[in-house]
Amino acid sequence: MITNEFWLERWQTGRIGFHRDEVNPWLMQYWPSVERGAKVLVPLCGKSSDLLWLANQGCDVTGVELSSLAVVQFFGDNDLTYQTESHGDLKIHTADSMSLRIVEGDFFQFHETGFDACYDRAAMVAMPEQLRQPYVEHLLARLAPEAKVLLVVLSYDGEQSGPPFSVLDTEVVSLWGDKVHKIASEDLLQLDERYQDSERTFYEESVWRVMP
Ligand SMILES: C[S@@+](CC[C@H](N)C(=O)[O-])C[C@H]1O[C@@H](n2cnc3c(N)ncnc32)[C@H](O)[C@@H]1O
Structure with missing residues (x-):
């Protein structure tokens, strides 16, 4: 049974074989042309470098991720400072220096x-x-x-x-x-x-x- 606890435990025990440090080659090759400032949603984003790549293309990026560890590691690994606000069951972490935020919580509770x-x-x-x-x-x-x-x-x-x-x-x-x-x-x-x-x-x- 795949529950939220399953994923939280995967992050706690470092079993994150799905993570790649490099930007996904398919993303770089096939990302469609979108206007500058386009609002891009990345559901179940982990701590993927793909978020940074999208922000560097001029997109306004929102990732959604269950694990606080993934969020902390994403900002830490990329030397990004950020601000956190609570919205009900969700926490919104917004980078100071680029148009990128990660919403921490269950994707099914995210209603933007x-x-x-x-x-x-x-x-x-x-x-x-x-x-x-x-x-x-x-x-x-x-x-x-x-x-x-x-x-x-x-x-x-x-x-x-x-x-x-x-x-x-x-x-x-x-x-x-x-x-x-x-x-x-x-x-x-x-x-x-x-x-x-x-x-x-x-x-x-x-x-x-x-x-x-
Ligand atoms: C297979 S990983 C993929 C992560 C990322 N997309 C990548 O390419 O590295 C799935 C991620 O979804 C997160 N996740 C699973 N269920 C979720 C849910 N209901 N809401 C938000 N995040 C969830 C997990 O914690 C995990 O980081």
Whole structure:
């Protein structure tokens, strides 16, 4: 059972194999063109460097993350000072020197709207099956009607040992509707022996865009 406590414990015990120090190459290659100052939502952001990359493109970035450790590590690792305000169950941590904030708390308790764009890497695939549709519905409700979305998804066969969970192409389309398009993919099984498992015939990372 994947609960909030599961994730908090992963951070407490440093089991954060999903984290990459470098900016995600798919993000740099496929981030859509958005206006300067566009409000960008990064759900389940961890302490990802992708937040910084987006802010450096001129976006007004909001990450949402459950773990206070992730938040403290993000600002600490990047030498950023910040201010914190409490809003009900959420804490909003705003960087002093750039247009970037991390909302600490449960994404399902985050109700701001009007985001112009969204970047989801390892977020939808972190959601167990029963929460995946509620997650996408809650995310879509945060976005402006013309919002652009970049999604990085994983799909694999063999043992379903998530998170990350396997989300097949058909499920991506059924969750996101007919505006979602697959724009790139790579079979990690061919590239990295960590994904090689005798039962698996594919372990694909794919990139999807939702464009108005
Ligand atoms: C697989 S990690 C991905 C992190 C980040 N997107 C990245 O690329 O490194 C999923 C993150 O979502 C956070 N998380 C899980 N459930 C959440 C929820 N309901 N609300 C906010 N954050 C959540 C976890 O603490 C974890 O940091």
